[in-house]
Amino acid sequence: xxxxxxxxxxxxxxxxxxxxxxxxxxxxxxxxxxxxxxxxxxxxxxxxxxxxxxxxxxxxxxxxxxxxxxxxxxxxxxxxxxxxxxxxxxxxxxxxxxxxxxxxxxxxxxxxxxxxxxxxxxxxxxxxxxxxxxxxxxxxxxxxxxxxxxxxxxxxxxxxxxxxxxxxxxxxxxxxxxxxxxxxxxxxxxxxxxxxxxxxxxxxxxxxxxxxxxxxxxxxxxxxxxxxxxxxxxxxxxxxxxxxxxxxxxxxxxxxxxxxxxx
Amino acid sequence: xxxxxxxxxxxxxxxxxxxxxxxxxxxxxxxxxxxxxxxxxxxxxxxxxxxxxxxxxxxxxxxxxxxxxxxxxxxxxxxxxxxxxxxxxxxxxxxxxxxxxxxxxxxxxxxxxxxxxxxxxxxxxxxxxxxxxxxxxxxxxxxxxxxxxxxxxxxxxxxxxxxxxxxxxxxxxxxxxxxxxxxxxxxxxxxxxxxxxxxxxxxxxxxxxxxxxxxxxxxxxxxxxxxxxxxxxxxxxxxxxxxxxxxxxxxxxxxxxxxxxxxxxxxxxxxxxxxxxxxxxxxx
Numbered sequence: 155x156x157x158x159x160x161x162x163x164x165x166x167x168x169x170x171x172x173x174x175x176x177x178x179x180x181x182x183x184x185x186x187x188x189x190x191x192x193x194x195x196x197x198x199x200x201x202x203x204x205x206x207x208x209x210x211x212x213x214x215x216x217x218x219x220x221x222x223x224x225x226x227x228x229x230x231x232x233x234x235x236x237x238x239x240x241x242x243x244x245x246x247x248x249x250x251x252x253x254x255x256x257x258x259x260x261x262x263x264x265x266x267x268x269x270x271x272x273x274x275x276x277x278x279x280x281x282x283x284x285x286x287x288x289x290x291x292x293x294x295x296x297x298x299x300x301x302x303x304x305x306x307x308x309x310x311x312x313x314x315x316x317x318x319x320x321x322x323x324x325x326x327x328x329x330x331x332x333x334x335x336x337x338x339x340x341x342x343x344x345x346x347x348x349x350x351x352x353x354x355x356x357x358x359x360x361x362x363x364x365x366x367x368x369x370x371x372x373x374x375x376x377x378x379x380x381x382x383x384x385x386x387x388x389x390x391x392x393x394x395x396x397x398x399x400x401x402x403x404x405x406x407x408x409x410x411x412x413x414x415x416x417x
Numbered sequence: 418x419x420x421x422x423x424x425x426x427x428x429x430x431x432x433x434x435x436x437x438x439x440x441x442x443x444x445x446x447x448x449x450x451x452x453x454x455x456x457x458x459x460x461x462x463x464x465x466x467x468x469x470x471x472x473x474x475x476x477x478x479x480x481x482x483x484x485x486x487x488x489x490x491x492x493x494x495x496x497x498x499x500x501x502x503x504x505x506x507x508x509x510x511x512x513x514x515x516x517x518x519x520x521x522x523x524x525x526x527x528x529x530x531x532x533x534x535x536x537x538x539x540x541x542x543x544x545x546x547x548x549x550x551x552x553x554x555x556x557x558x559x560x561x562x563x564x565x566x567x568x569x570x571x572x573x574x575x576x577x578x579x580x581x582x583x584x585x586x587x588x589x590x591x592x593x594x595x596x597x598x599x600x601x602x603x604x605x606x607x608x609x610x611x612x613x614x615x616x617x618x619x620x621x622x623x624x625x626x627x628x629x630x631x632x633x634x635x636x637x638x639x640x641x642x643x644x645x646x647x648x649x650x651x652x653x654x655x656x657x658x659x660x661x662x663x664x665x666x667x668x669x670x671x672x673x674x675x676x677x678x679x680x681x682x683x684x685x686x687x688x689x690x691x692x693x694x695x696x697x698x699x700x701x
């Protein structure tokens with residue numbers, strides 16, 4: 155379980171002012187949970203993810219993974235970035251195997267294991283392609299396979315589908331649910347799409363900006379329904395889904411209105 | 418209605434007239450080859466030279482005709498010049514350039530990478546490099562002779578110094594061009610500091626380093642003639658210098674032609690090397 159306990163982050167902005175990016179955020183990500191953080195840009199969700207990944211130290215508070223304090227980046231937390239960060243000089247399968255290479259796994263073994271992960275994300279036929287020959291959605295799938303290769307306890311995903319077109323995006327959501335259902339990983343997923351948040355999460359936290367904090371929490375079961383029935387349209391057309399979507403849209407708008415009123 | 422339908426009929430392919438192919442207007446030089454234009458330009462220069470020399474518009478001592486230069490080239494190729502064969506001259510120059518390039522690359526790449534990564538390395542090396550790099554090599558040539566003598570050492574040292582700085586500066590720029598996201602990705606996959614350097618930083622900086630090597634080879638040829646002024650008995654620079662003492666302009670032209678051909682071959686080889694080492698350059 156990943157536990158965030160009263161995490162606060164203060165930046166110094168370029169003009170010397172102090173920015174309060176994260177305000178005493180507490181969040182538990184239990185085993186097998188799919189936690190989605192939703193909010194407008196600037197609400198601190200990426201700050202929170204960077205702190206979980208160990209890219210950013212906290213000003214106060216703590217983050218622990220299975221009881222061990224997070225002090226820096228490590229292979230126990232896989233990260234999928236918004237922009238794909240694949241290495242253009244390596245083939246797709248070598249990219250997926252990168253974490254295993256860092257861990258000192260022999261070449262033949264790591265390529266076999268990476269090939270299995272490529273099968274999990276449906277890219278087994280593109281193992282020897284160069285990353286720049288793939289489409290955006292395929293590259294993000296390689297990114298997911300790469301993050302899974304070191305068998306991390308948790309996957310941290312920073313708007314991974316943000317740059318994809320809506321058709322590819324829906325395919326990727328279903329693929330991700332599949333992967334989550336099969337591997338049982340904890341996932342922390344950032345998005346600014348309400349529909350995506352409702353469809354994917356078992357837990358949803360809504361964040362509001364300045365300072366970034368959690369303003370609402372929901373427990374959801376749409377993703378479990380989808381994993382069981384494989385019918386995305388029925389899930390998204392359900393009355394409960396629509397009702398919740400409107401409710402959350404109101405919350406997000408409210409916090410935005412409050413913010414612009416305060417300025 | 419029928420008129421509209423008729424005029425908007427689908428484009429007939431393979432009909433009486435092929436469709437007019439269009440593409441977006443572009444700014445600047447497009448992708449079309451400029452080779453014919455370049456060949457024409459070369460031919461015009463040759464023709465002008467030939468006419469000026471043939472009509473004796475310039476004293477013959479100063480400007481030989483193209484035919485005389487070719488004759489001189491054949492003679493040098495067959496009999497050598499200034500107590501050495503043509504291959505000994507070219508070989509001596511190439512050996513100096515290659516040795517100096519090897520030293521400059523072997524020292525410049527790690528120092529440049531280190532300067533891009535470490536505040537102390539940058540602070541320490543910045544002062545001497547920024548001080549000597551803008552100096553013309555001819556200015557510190559006397560010091561090289563006084564310190565290192567008139568043998569090969571001073572020549573290679575001069576060339577290495579001239580070729581070192583562009584490689585250091587480009588390696589440094591290469592490190593700066595590594596994206597933070599790529600570094601974060603590697604760290605989150607468990608990379609150690611050394612693995613980060615070898616697997617991420619070095620390959621990311623490689624295109625810039627290769628560009629630096631290309632620039633430094635150009636600088637190297639420029640400095641070579643100066644280096645061979647120092648009591649050399651072999652080398653293309655020496656060949657040119659000794660020919661000029663006898664006002665043998667045709668031989669000077671031959672020497673210039675050889676340097677140009679070598680430099681062109683180097684540029685071409687570097688381009689092949691880039692295509693082989695960094696095929697991803699320019700791809701996203």
